[in-house]
Amino acid sequence: MRYSAFKILTQGLTGNKGWKPVWREPDPKPEYDIVIIGAGGHGLATAYYLAKEFGITNVAVVEKGWLGSGNIGRNTTIIRSNYMLPGNEPFYEFSMKLWENLEQDFNYNAMISQRSILNLIHSDAQRDAFIRRGNAMFLAGADAEYASAEQLRQELPFLDFDNARFPIKGGLYQRRGGTVRHDAVAWGYARGADSRGVDIIQNCEVTGFDIENGTCRGVETTRGPIRAKKVAVCVAGSSGRVMAKAGMRLPIESHVLQAFVTEGLKPVIPGVITFGAGHFYVSQSDKGGLVFGGDIDGYNTYAQRGNLPVVEDVAEGGMAIMPIIGRARLLRSWGGIMDMSMDGSPFIDKTDIGGLYFNGGWCYGGFKATPASGWCYAHLLAKDTPHPVATEMRLDRFKRGHIIDEKGQGNQPNLH
Amino acid sequence: MIINHPLLGPRDAAEFIYLGDASLIDRPDWQDEGADEKFYEYGYLRDNPAGEHQELWYHEQGDRSWLVVTRNTLTHEISKVELARDVARARGRSK
Numbered sequence: 237m238r239y240s241a242f243k244i245l246t247q248g249l250t251g252n253k254g255w256k257p258v259w260r261e262p263d264p265k266p267e268y269d270i271v272i273i274g275a276g277g278h279g280l281a282t283a284y285y286l287a288k289e290f291g292i293t294n295v296a297v298v299e300k301g302w303l304g305s306g307n308i309g310r311n312t313t314i315i316r317s318n319y320m321l322p323g324n325e326p327f328y329e330f331s332m333k334l335w336e337n338l339e340q341d342f343n344y345n346a347m348i349s350q351r352s353i354l355n356l357i358h359s360d361a362q363r364d365a366f367i368r369r370g371n372a373m374f375l376a377g378a379d380a381e382y383a384s385a386e387q388l389r390q391e392l393p394f395l396d397f398d399n400a401r402f403p404i405k406g407g408l409y410q411r412r413g414g415t416v417r418h419d420a421v422a423w424g425y426a427r428g429a430d431s432r433g434v435d436i437i438q439n440c441e442v443t444g445f446d447i448e449n450g451t452c453r454g455v456e457t458t459r460g461p462i463r464a465k466k467v468a469v470c471v472a473g474s475s476g477r478v479m480a481k482a483g484m485r486l487p488i489e490s491h492v493l494q495a496f497v498t499e500g501l502k503p504v505i506p507g508v509i510t511f512g513a514g515h516f517y518v519s520q521s522d523k524g525g526l527v528f529g530g531d532i533d534g535y536n537t538y539a540q541r542g543n544l545p546v547v548e549d550v551a552e553g554g555m556a557i558m559p560i561i562g563r564a565r566l567l568r569s570w571g572g573i574m575d576m577s578m579d580g581s582p583f584i585d586k587t588d589i590g591g592l593y594f595n596g597g598w599c600y601g602g603f604k605a606t607p608a609s610g611w612c613y614a615h616l617l618a619k620d621t622p623h624p625v626a627t628e629m630r631l632d633r634f635k636r637g638h639i640i641d642e643k644g645q646g647n648q649p650n651l652h
Numbered sequence: 653m654i655i656n657h658p659l660l661g662p663r664d665a666a667e668f669i670y671l672g673d674a675s676l677i678d679r680p681d682w683q684d685e686g687a688d689e690k691f692y693e694y695g696y697l698r699d700n701p702a703g704e705h706q707e708l709w710y711h712e713q714g715d716r717s718w719l720v721v722t723r724n725t726l727t728h729e730i731s732k733v734e735l736a737r738d739v740a741r742a743r744g745r746s747k
Contacts, residue, residue, distance in 0.1 A: 476700030485697040545666040634696040
């Protein structure tokens with residue numbers, strides 16, 4: 237069924253009795269061309285683009301919980317392509333271009349809102365670094381815009397411009413950045429993949445890999461074995477757990493990132509504002525809640541909850557840069573598990589085991605990457621060569637010395 | 653989280669800096685056969701287990717000792733805290 241304004245109108249007039257389930261709930265078949273592990277944003281996007289762009293529809297997406305139950309439903313919904321390094325920026329700009337056409341492409345309302353993202357500047361050195369990054373963004377075809385402190389005083393009068401420790405000296409805008417209704421991304425991709433014949437199999441946990449003579453022939457699951465010509469792991473947050481079943485160690489640690497939402501308020505924040513120096517970023521959802529967060533907790537964990545010191549740190553950052561937030565009441569907070577990689581950048585690659593592919597290591601930036609990650613992973617699975625914008629996202633890059641370290645922090649995952 | 657420091661007693665985890673897996677104590681010998689491969693694994697690959705995990709914490713806002721904390725990554729429960737010095741010596745290191 238194709239969604240349209242006309243459909244809503246006719247359904248509204250006929251008691252909304254004609255809506256059908258958005259996807260099927262099939263039982264697993266004994267064999268597929270490709271089995272994707274993880275029905276999150278990236279896994280579903282991979283299945284969608286495999287079917288739509290590469291014509292491969294004999295595909296199953298297996299999921300241990302329910303569709304979209306991982307980080308696609310636990311993030312702060314921001315999209316942007318404001319990276320610097322050549323291994324990253326063309327990929328994220330590709331993703332941004334896919335976001336811009338996504339709703340028309342999969343015929344689903346994902347509430348994509350390019351309401352801008354702003355990185356605040358507090359010193360001359362930071363201004364130099366941000367302008368350099370802006371120029372790198374231009375090179376990849378993205379947009380960037382320097383804003384002076386005077387301009388920001390007009391646009392965002394509620395910020396604390398004369399903060400003693402971090403006075404605001406300007407900012408770097410990406411006007412095409414913004415927010416998306418995150419769950420709808422999973423649902424839209426799931427619907428698009430399902431309607432093209434992909435089996436999305438929920439409540440089906442992978443318990444092991446069927447590996448013969450160095451080649452992966454399928455997976456063992458709680459709903460029985462499924463054979464596959466190719467197995468595509470796509471479980472960021474749980475990558476360490478899943479790949480351990482294939483006997484692989486990864487350049488990844490799992491960490492928790494917390495996020496927070498206040499009660500609904502009248503519109504006050506036009507776009508996304510990041511206060512990196514103070515470990516704080518904030519936007520306002522369409523329902524009015526201020527959505528904000530800060531740094532990861534910083535220790536290995538698979539628990540989807542954090543600890544109080546980081547709650548305090550984020551609240552302090554918020555109070556420092558926009559004191560009006562102190563009048564808002566916190567409605568809820570939650571944590572999501574991040575694959576923190578050794579250089580802060582992700583992986584879309586084959587593994588040393590034949591027929592086994594890996595997508596992960598997205599750190600706290602997986603949501604914005606969803607469309608490009610799916611497209612590039614589908615490209616790799618279909619053609620066995622990496623997509624041109626994802627050639628550097630290799631698992632062996634540390635061994636070869638070709639790291640993609642945006643912040644220059646070295647192999648310390650909790651600092652990226 | 654509260655870390656029960658072997659010398660100072662229970663301390664708030666916020667006083668500590670987290671480094672990572674306690675396997676970082678076992679630095680390879682640069683003169684070993686295949687040292688390049690060993691250093692790659694030492695520097696970049698991690699077990700990253702879901703469950704019991706031995707890890708290095710540094711008491712920066714305290715006595716600046718390094719600790720090996722055994723903690724469950726699913727529950728955050730800490731079952732054992734040792735001085736990293738004692739752990740390293742038990743593994744045959746001179747200090």
